Amino acid sequence: MRPRDFALVVVGAVLWGSGGIAGTFLAAGSDLSMIAVASYRLLVGGGVLAAGLLVAGRVRRTPWRPTVGRSRPVVIRILATGALAATYQATYFVAVSLASVSAATFVALGAAPVVVAVATAARARRRPATHVVVAMGLALAGLALLLGVPATGGPRFGLGLGLALVSAIAFAVMTLLNSRPLPGLEPLTLTAVSFSLGGAVLLPFAAVVGAGLVAPSGADGWLLIGFLGAVPTAAAYGAYFAGLRRVPATTAAVLALLEPLTAAVGAALLLGERLGPAGVAGAALLAAAIVALRPRGERVI
Template sequence: MTTPTPRAGLGLLQICLAGVLWGTGGLGVQVIRDHVEMPVLTISAWRMAIAAVVLLVVLVVLRQLPALVALARAHPQRVVLVGCGTAAYQALYFGSVVAVGVSVSTVVSLGLAPVLLTIVESVRRRSAPGLGQVGVLVLALTGLVLVSLAAGAHDPGPHPVLGVLLAVGSGATYAATTAVGRSLTLTTTPLTLTTATTTVGAVALMVCAAFGGSLTVGLDDPTVSLTLVYLGVFTMALAYGLFYAGLRTTPGSAAVVATLLEPVTAAVVAALWLDERLGVAGIAGTALILLAVAGLGRREPEVVSTPVPPG
C-alpha cells in the first residue's frame, strides 16, 4: 500500500467533504417541504440557479470567462446535453426524496449509476465483465431489490414505489450524462465545466418551473429562501467544486470509496432529524449497495475512473 502524497491527501479530503455536503441535500428538501408545498422542480431550479450565479462570479473574479466561452463554442451540443442531464437527474432525485425519503433515494441513486457505467464500459471494450465485476453487479442489484421492498413495507414516504422508480431514473440519467460528458473533462478545467453545465441546467429548470407557474412559490418564507441558498451554494457549487478539484489528484478507486460518505451522511441525518427507519431488509440492502460501490472502487481505473454521485 503506497503512502499518499500531500496533494493526494488533500484531494481525498476534498472528495470526502463533497460527499458529506451531498448527503445533507435531502434534508434541505424536507425542510423546504415542511414549510411550503414547493414543487421539487422549483427547488431544483433555484438550487442550480443559485449555484450558477456563484460559479459565474467565481469565474469573473478569477478572470476565466474566456475559457467558458471557448468551451461553449467548441462543444455546444455536449455542454447542453450534459447540462440538461444534470438538471434532470437532480430533479428526479429530489422528487424521489419527497416520495420515499432521504435514505432510500440517496442509496439507490448512488448505487445504480456506477453499476450502469460498468455495463457501458464493458460494452465499449466488447468484453464480458470479469467474475469480480459480476459479483459487484449482483451485490448492487440485490441491494436495490431489498431497499425497494423495504420502502414498500415500512412506508418511509407517501409514495415508496414511485420514489424508488424516480431514484432509479436519477441514477440512470446521471450515468448517461457522465458517459457523454467525460471527454469534456480533457478539454477544460473542472471549474469551467461545472459552471457551463450548471448554467445550462439552471436555465432549463427555471424555464420549466416558470411555465409550471411555481417559480416564486414559497420564496417569501425566510426559512425556505435560506435553505435554497444553502442547497445552491453548499450542495451544488461548493460540493461539485470540491469533487472535481479532488479528482485531479485522487485515484478513481479512492474517490469512489470517499463518496460513500454521502449515503452515510444522509442516513445519519435522516435518523437524527427525520426519524426514518429502513428496517432489516433496508439495512441489508443498503449494506449490499455500499459493498458493491466499494467493490467498483477497487477495480482498475480505466474501467470506472470517474465516481458518480447523485447529488
C-alpha cells in the first residue's frame, strides 16, 4: 500500500464530509426532496467528470466497442457501480427521514467496514491483521461518540435502520467490487459514467417523492448543487476509487468514517454546532484509527 494511494482515500473521505454541510444549506433554502438531491448530485458529479475527460481527450481511450473482448466486463462494472451508488444514496436518505440522522448514519457508515472485513476475510480465508481490527474498533467507538447514542422508536424507526443497513451493504459491495482494478477502465471514467447512470436511475423515484423534480431556487441553490456534484461527488469518489486500486478494501472502508468527522468539524466551524466532550473524544478515537491504519509497507485485508 503506497502512501499516495492511502492519501487519495483519505482525501475522498474528507471531501465527502463537506457534502453534509452543503446539503444542510440546500435543504434549508429549497423544497427539494433528499432523493432529488441525491439524483442531482450523482448526475452533476458524473457530468463534471465526463466533461473533464472530454476536454482532456481521454474519452476515446475507454473500450466501448463490442468487438473488444474486455468491453463486457467494463460495461458490467460500470452498470453495477451505478446501481450500487444509486442504492447507497437513496436508501440512506430515506433511512434518515424514517429514523434519525445519527442512527441512520451510525448504521450506514458503521456497518460498511464490518461487512467489507468479513467478506474480505472469507474470500482470503484468513482473518484481518491485528492493527486493522484495532483501528476498526477505535473508529466504530469514535463514530458512536461523535454521533451520540442513537434513539429508539417504533416500526418506522426499525424500517429506517433496515434501510440504513441496506445502504451500508451497497457501499461495502461497491468498495469490494472496485478494489480489483479492471484493465481498460480508469477510476475517473468509471465514476463519470456509473454516477451519471445512477443519477438517471433515481430520477423516476425523485419525481414522485415530496415536491418532485423541482429546480433549485435561486442562484445559491444551483451553486450548492454544483458544489455537491463537483466536490463531495466527482472529486471525492474519483479520489476514493483511484486509491482503492492499491489500498485494502477493509482499510478503505474504515477510512470512509472520516466523512462524519469532517462533517462534524465543519458544522462546528461553519454552523456554530458544538461537539461537546463526547464528540471531541469520538473525533480523537477516529483520528487514532487513521494513525493505526497508516501505510506499513505490506498489503493487509
